[in-house]
Amino acid sequence: SGAPGIPDCPEACACAPGGLVNCSGRSLPAVPEGLSRCVRALLLDHNRLRALPPGAFVGAGTLLRLDLRENGLRWVHARAFWSLGALQQLDLSDNLLEALAPGTFSPLRALRALSLAGNRLARLEPAALGALPLLHALSLQDNELSALAPGLLAGLPSLHALHLRGNPWTCGCALRPLCSWLRRHPRPAPEAETLLCVLPGRQTLSPLTAFPDAAFSHCSQPLAPRDLAVVYVLGPVSFLASLAACLALGCLLTACRARRCTALSRLRRPRDPGP
Template structure:
């Protein structure tokens, strides 16, 4: 009996040694170690080597409190370090780590050396930090080929980080200071399904036309609370299910902006400056179940009568429409559009003229050739010899130029003389063509094209 008891005690002791003792300040259960909310300034000693999840959130741990021994926990897969006092990524990450929570710290940058220690990382949470675009090394994610979720909400980013990992499925960049999306910013992200850019400083003229076009698997795109005057061009269509454009400055939607979006289920255009919408805008949206139209200055005249009829006869059967209330003319203010009858047949115009950029009408004037001025080309490239502008169907202007060398970027701008601010967009020089839509009917426009390099190059301009 004594021999059996001795063997049992030795077995238990050996098992305890293998599992490792639990630090006195923590609580251990299975592979989980709970050291959170303890007022710690450093990672405690004596962590069991078999730990798989380590909770260190809500402490006062700074950069100096992350010891090298943390990187020697071979089984650790999930690490919670949010709400601490870190100013940089931990330098000693465990090699098997899959999930890292660093929210609510003061992390300022991301370096390749630190992230390379966790090549199996799949989820990185960096919300509510101080990460800036300058603080992210260009190849910071080069070793993180498995990273699927990257959360950078509420940081100090001014542009989209470069070199994002190709396996990325969800990217959150909301509530930053992003005002520019560089060309090809989202190239090489075939798996991206959810992209959140709410609460930034984005405007149409600071995004290239093909910014989102290559995201063929994107199912959710959120661009609320920006400075967009119209939906971005060339949105992904095949699999997009949710699109939020709420709380921008959108005053017009081009007629084909939502064409072929047959998978779209939720569309939010609330809190914009829309008075009307182009006929047939929703014709392809057979899967639509939620349409947000709140807080727009809807003008209930004949230009919007098509939408009333569509809601009655052709809308998807389970569609929920929110906020489609008349704001003008005064006699119809506050009335739901879907309940109106003959009251919308009158073709009155909103105060100030026009129909809020419905995208209809025709721009007068034929093709316009440019003056002999030439846009200077980048070193080694041929000069651009001409610019042609001509009317196109649907009240648009077709702008053409001789194709530039691959990779060249041009700034295209257009202005209605005496009619407001210049609208700009970046285009690829090799395209050789661009169609400007949603223009004021029967109005003249001045169109200019300029090379971005050298910056002093004079633009080519034409009027039509």
């Protein structure tokens, strides 16, 4: 039950002065209702929260720390964290997350530390993280990531610690953004020297740091905006020109065949018998 003398303490949780709400290990199937506006830390680890619906933490706008470890979480709605603009620490580690919707963390502009370790993430889209200007630590270890999507880390200018071990990285063109980022930012990922990737079709392991830019020279580069403009302008023109050429060639072949048939008919026409 709620702690005596502490207002708005959810049932089945223990509350302490200073805004700590401890609901750890209570087999809770959902986020407790009626969270106090004064809550600063909410511990919901080791429960049975299989999903986080929209507005799951309404009323907890002053929350600074949220612990959701080991809940068997499979689904987080894109608006689950929309009321947590002050949140600084979010722990979603050791759950069953396979994907995250675009905009999931966009409201968390004050976030400093985010842990997604120990989930089943095979791909993490840049839109899911969004721009987190104050994020210092990002934990992605022990997932199923074979590469990081281009631009995933672009919105994290303050990143000082990036944890990536325990993922099945695949040596290939898709790994280029991560390898390039690790070379430009060696400090945030001190474990980069120990990260290995598997060569497709082989059982050979290679260090990620062993791949220079030249190793990806065969990979196709995305077109620059100027090049895209040229493609957009010349694409239809090229198509129409090709179509006109095909029509002209078809007409020419038809004309040639007609002339040939006329010539053959003249050769085969029986001559008029003489008088």
